[in-house]
Amino acid sequence: MDLHLKIWRQKDRNAAGKLETYTLTDLNPHMSFLEMLDTLNEQLITHGEEPVEFDHDCREGICGQCGMMINGIAHGPLKHTTTCQLHLRSFKDKDTITIEPFRSAAFQVKKDLKVDRSAFDRIISSGGFVSINTGQAPDATVIPISHELAESAFDSAACIGCGACVATCKNGSAALFTAAKITHMALLPQGKEERNQRVLSMVKQMDKESFGHCSNTEACEVECPQGISVLNIARMNFEYNKALFFNKK
Amino acid sequence: MILNSKIPEGPLDEKWTRYKKTAKLVNPANRKKLDVIVIGTGLAGSSIAASLGEMGYQVKSFCFQDSPRRAHSVAAQGGVNAAKNYKNDGDSVYRMFVDTLKGGDFRAREANVYRMAECSLNLIDQAVAQGVPFGREYGGYLNNRSFGGVQVSRTFYARGQTGQQLLLGAYQALMRQVGKGTVELFARHEMLDIVVIDGKTRGVIVRNLDTGEIERHAAHTVILATGGYGKIYYLSTLAMGCNGSAIWRAHKKGALMASPSWIQIHPTSLPQSGDYQSKLTLMSESLRNDGRIWVPLKQDESREPNAIPEEERDYYLERRYPAFGNLAPRDISSRAAKERIDAGFGIGPLKNAVYLDFAKAIREQGKQKIQEKYGNLFDMYEKITGYDAYKEPMMISPSAHFSMGGLWVDYELMTSLPGLFALGEANFADHGANRLGANSLLQASVDGYFIAPYTIANYLANEIHTGKISTDHIEFDRAEEQVRKQIEMFLNIKGSKTVDYFHKTLGKLLYDYCGLARNEKGLRYAIGEIKKLKQEFFKEVIVSGGANTLNTELEKAGRVADYFEIGELMCYDALTRNESCGAHFREEYQTADGEALRNDAEYQFISAWSWKGENEEPELIREPLTFEEIQPTVRSYK
Numbered sequence: 001m002d003l004h005l006k007i008w009r010q011k012d013r014n015a016a017g018k019l020e021t022y023t024l025t026d027l028n029p030h031m032s033f034l035e036m037l038d039t040l041n042e043q044l045i046t047h048g049e050e051p052v053e054f055d056h057d058c059r060e061g062i063c064g065q066c067g068m069m070i071n072g073i074a075h076g077p078l079k080h081t082t083t084c085q086l087h088l089r090s091f092k093d094k095d096t097i098t099i100e101p102f103r104s105a106a107f108q109v110k111k112d113l114k115v116d117r118s119a120f121d122r123i124i125s126s127g128g129f130v131s132i133n134t135g136q137a138p139d140a141t142v143i144p145i146s147h148e149l150a151e152s153a154f155d156s157a158a159c160i161g162c163g164a165c166v167a168t169c170k171n172g173s174a175a176l177f178t179a180a181k182i183t184h185m186a187l188l189p190q191g192k193e194e195r196n197q198r199v200l201s202m203v204k205q206m207d208k209e210s211f212g213h214c215s216n217t218e219a220c221e222v223e224c225p226q227g228i229s230v231l232n233i234a235r236m237n238f239e240y241n242k243a244l245f246f247n248k249k
Numbered sequence: 250m251i252l253n254s255k256i257p258e259g260p261l262d263e264k265w266t267r268y269k270k271t272a273k274l275v276n277p278a279n280r281k282k283l284d285v286i287v288i289g290t291g292l293a294g295s296s297i298a299a300s301l302g303e304m305g306y307q308v309k310s311f312c313f314q315d316s317p318r319r320a321h322s323v324a325a326q327g328g329v330n331a332a333k334n335y336k337n338d339g340d341s342v343y344r345m346f347v348d349t350l351k352g353g354d355f356r357a358r359e360a361n362v363y364r365m366a367e368c369s370l371n372l373i374d375q376a377v378a379q380g381v382p383f384g385r386e387y388g389g390y391l392n393n394r395s396f397g398g399v400q401v402s403r404t405f406y407a408r409g410q411t412g413q414q415l416l417l418g419a420y421q422a423l424m425r426q427v428g429k430g431t432v433e434l435f436a437r438h439e440m441l442d443i444v445v446i447d448g449k450t451r452g453v454i455v456r457n458l459d460t461g462e463i464e465r466h467a468a469h470t471v472i473l474a475t476g477g478y479g480k481i482y483y484l485s486t487l488a489m490g491c492n493g494s495a496i497w498r499a500h501k502k503g504a505l506m507a508s509p510s511w512i513q514i515h516p517t518s519l520p521q522s523g524d525y526q527s528k529l530t531l532m533s534e535s536l537r538n539d540g541r542i543w544v545p546l547k548q549d550e551s552r553e554p555n556a557i558p559e560e561e562r563d564y565y566l567e568r569r570y571p572a573f574g575n576l577a578p579r580d581i582s583s584r585a586a587k588e589r590i591d592a593g594f595g596i597g598p599l600k601n602a603v604y605l606d607f608a609k610a611i612r613e614q615g616k617q618k619i620q621e622k623y624g625n626l627f628d629m630y631e632k633i634t635g636y637d638a639y640k641e642p643m644m645i646s647p648s649a650h651f652s653m654g655g656l657w658v659d660y661e662l663m664t665s666l667p668g669l670f671a672l673g674e675a676n677f678a679d680h681g682a683n684r685l686g687a688n689s690l691l692q693a694s695v696d697g698y699f700i701a702p703y704t705i706a707n708y709l710a711n712e713i714h715t716g717k718i719s720t721d722h723i724e725f726d727r728a729e730e731q732v733r734k735q736i737e738m739f740l741n742i743k744g745s746k747t748v749d750y751f752h753k754t755l756g757k758l759l760y761d762y763c764g765l766a767r768n769e770k771g772l773r774y775a776i777g778e779i780k781k782l783k784q785e786f787f788k789e790v791i792v793s794g795g796a797n798t799l800n801t802e803l804e805k806a807g808r809v810a811d812y813f814e815i816g817e818l819m820c821y822d823a824l825t826r827n828e829s830c831g832a833h834f835r836e837e838y839q840t841a842d843g844e845a846l847r848n849d850a851e852y853q854f855i856s857a858w859s860w861k862g863e864n865e866e867p868e869l870i871r872e873p874l875t876f877e878e879i880q881p882t883v884r885s886y887k
Contacts (some may be wrong), residue, residue: 012613012798012799015784015813028523028525030522030523031517031525032527032633032728033522035525035526035527038525038527038749039525042747042749045747045791045793045802046745046746046747046791048743048791048793049793050793050794051793051794051801051802053736053799055315055799056489057314057319057321057489057490058319058321058323058324058488058489059489059527059528060324060528060530060531060629061629061632062323062324062410062412062413063314063319063321063488063727064316064318064319064323065314065315065319065324079630080628085629085632085633086606087632087633087635087782089635097411106301110459110799111798111799114315116315117316118315118316118436120316121316121317121318121424121427121434121436124421124424125250125320125424125425125427125428126428128421128422129379129380129422129424129425130379130421131425132375132378132379132422133300133303134296134299134300134375134422134698134699134702135371135372135375135698135699136378137374137377137378138378139374140373140374140376140377140378140383140391140599141335141390141391143383144388144389144390145385145389145884146385146387146389147385147387147389150382150383150384150385151382151385152408153380153382154382154408154414157380157382157407157414157417158410158413160413161316161318161319162767179394184380185380185383188380188382190377190378190379190380191380199477210647237255
């Protein structure tokens with residue numbers, strides 16, 4: 001199949017970027033989307049041009065490093081799918097595809113399609129953990145956790161930190177990412193001791209970064225490759241209000 | 250050179266306790282005067298950086314990914330082993346030790362293997378306390394599944410994302426220390442050289458991958474937790490960025506490499522479908538709990554799998570290995586698949602795959618049960634292939650996966666370079682010639698959480714009087730100059746072939762001649778071809794872009810340049826080992842029915858290799874293996 005690509009090219013953080021047009025011919029529909037970009041880069045390099053820089057690593061949908069806006073949709077047209085798991089069979093011959101970075105106020109473009117997502121690390125660093133040192137743990141079975149509870153904690157813990165939620169949000173909010181970690185920790189007995197402090201610190205850090213506010217459009221859930229539910233955000237708000245109340249006392 | 254493995258005296262089950270009792274300590278006031286560098290933030294790297302930070306050392310943590318949470322431990326699917334015996338099915342530390350030693354074909358140290366099994370108990374406790382949501386039974390207790398090469402259920406899991414959840418636990422512990430200021434994080438930094446001063450490891454040269462800046466960092470010890478080099482085959486289950494450069498550059502500075510040719514080819518990955526392909530996605534071994542592997546009895550079968558009647562199918566693992574069936578260990582399962590495929594029974598468009606069939610399990614347990622256990626794997630299969638594995642069998646094929654080989658380390662996980670430690674997959678230590686499923690997450694974690702914190706303190710206890718180490722030393726100048734020269738050289742070649750072209754060509758060579766099966770003639774041929782390819786690379790490669798900017802091609806060029814040398818050493822290693830053991834199958838040494846033929850009389854040793862310089866043959870140093878607890882037997886899964 002043949003494809004026309006419009007790809008965001010930007011030399012560095014401070015340069016102005018623009019969409020460049022490329023055409024690829026004779027592509028195998030079983031090729032993955034990133035393999036299609038590999039093919040383009042192979043051609044660019046041998047023609048003495050600079051390849052398109054894009055983030056990727058595991059190419060099996062779990063590391064969270066890949067991610068681009070494909071025709072305006074984070075990670076492209078398939079639901080619950082990262083960019084690396086997308087294949088050309090999801091497109092039609094002669095399609096024109098627009099590829100842009102996950103840009104947002106908090107995610108500055110580093111080069112072409114690569115963005116800086118280190119704000120996510122700082123949010124986790126502010127409280128997204130259980131304060132336990134190596135060697136302090138009691139036996140794993142001391143506290144039983146029901147099957148259902150473990151499963152729903154897992155649903156929140158499954159976030160891969162790709163940033164699709166931020167990129168797709170009209171406000172550039174990191175509410176879903178932050179809420180997923182808060183919920184994961186709040187559901188499990190191990191996370192209960194610090195739940196008030198955790199939610200206050202993480203929300204504070206989130207506000208300190210350049211993320212916008214959540215206005216409940218729920219676009220984040222729609223484009224989340226892990227299908228993280230917006231109910232996590234509801235729980236974050238609940239935990240936050242509760243923590244504010246108890247902190248006053 | 251005589252290698253000292255530093256195995257403690259005493260009975261096997263007391264060695265580690267004895268070591269811990271007598272290891273030297275560093276008092277809390279002195280710890281903040283000691284600097285530690287950790288390269289890599291997978292399970293081993295994150296856990297050791299967090300643990301040392303908690304103890305009060307000054308830690309710098311480096312990774313090439315854009316966040317430590319993306320290190321490749323994240324991709325492990327099926328589970329992590331621990332001898333908890335929660336299933337009451339006869340498991341114990343001793344049983345796990347025996348399984349692992351036998352699984353590795355008696356090519357690992359007894360003491361290391363026993364210690365890994367022993368520490369497995371604490372790991373599950375630690376992970377649960379961090380909030381890792383392991384699978385639970387309805388009563389609230391932890392659930393287990395089985396993995397290959399064992400007859401008990403000792404594998405703990407978090408759906409098909411166990412690696413992700415364990416890594417997030419370690420990553421969060423790491424980020425907690427970053428918040429406290431005990432660990433300084435350097436994401437998007439790649440280590441390009443080790444700095445050795447007066448025989449001791451004193452620092453590293455790294456490149457900031459976003460700006461191209463070359464930086465110097467000094468420390469009292471350097472820990473490499475940089476994972477495996479299976480990506481050398483290009484097509485593998487590994488992430489695109491996985492590489493062997495950190496351990497290789499350490500090797501060229503004096504650290505020995507052990508058993509480099511022992512690379513596990515995983516039996517259940519998705520088959521190659523075209524030459525554009527960049528990666529072979531793994532389908533977790535846990536699928537073999539319920540999936541049955543088969544090929545048609547007829548060569549060049551053209552019917553759809555569901556149209557082939559039961560009596561015209563060959564469930565070859567069940568046929569050849571009735572005691573373990575579909576849960577035969579990885580090396581054996583991969584070789585059995587290759588045997589059928591080579592004999593013309595392969596399936597799929599390229600005839601390079603076998604079926605993994607869930608029809609029986611779905612019939613017996615219902616679709617919902619199977620969905621609960623493996624739902625995300627079936628979804629992933631459908632996303633990649635477009636086929637629904639609930640309706641027709643998966644097509645799978647062997648693919649390069651895990652390097653048992655790596656930097657030689659002693660019992661303390663220290664390499665032959667004083668002050669340089671290697672943890673997790675980067676070292677060679679615990680898996681012998683074949684790793685059992687779900688032991689990789691385990692080894693990386695116990696190295697980082699429970700072993701290295703003791704052994705590194707033991708080393709650092711002698712460093713409290715050293716004082717701050719300066720990066721102005723001439724050895725830092727030399728190392729940095731070397732790194733800069735290499736970068737300039739890559740950019741100035743301006744040839745016509747891409748880095749990926751060379752990587753793919755090398756990968757194919759190694760897969761054909763130093764992969765699932767090897768022989769003397771093929772290995773000698775491969776060594777010659779690799780030398781030629783390397784020469785061509787330095788004449789013909791094209792690396793676009795500049796040095797002082799974000800430049801992925803430049804990063805890849807450095808890694809592939811190292812792969813040529815690693816590949817060559819792999820071939821030498823395979824060539825000198827005139828026996829078959831574990832993943833190392835020399836066609837000249839097999840039994841009449843095609844099983845591996847080990848030679849304990851002559852090859853019961855670890856091969857440690859010393860770098861002798863460009864275009865020189867490497868030197869082999871033998872570390873004999875002695876078995877006191879159990880005597881090596883012929884490894885049978887029949």
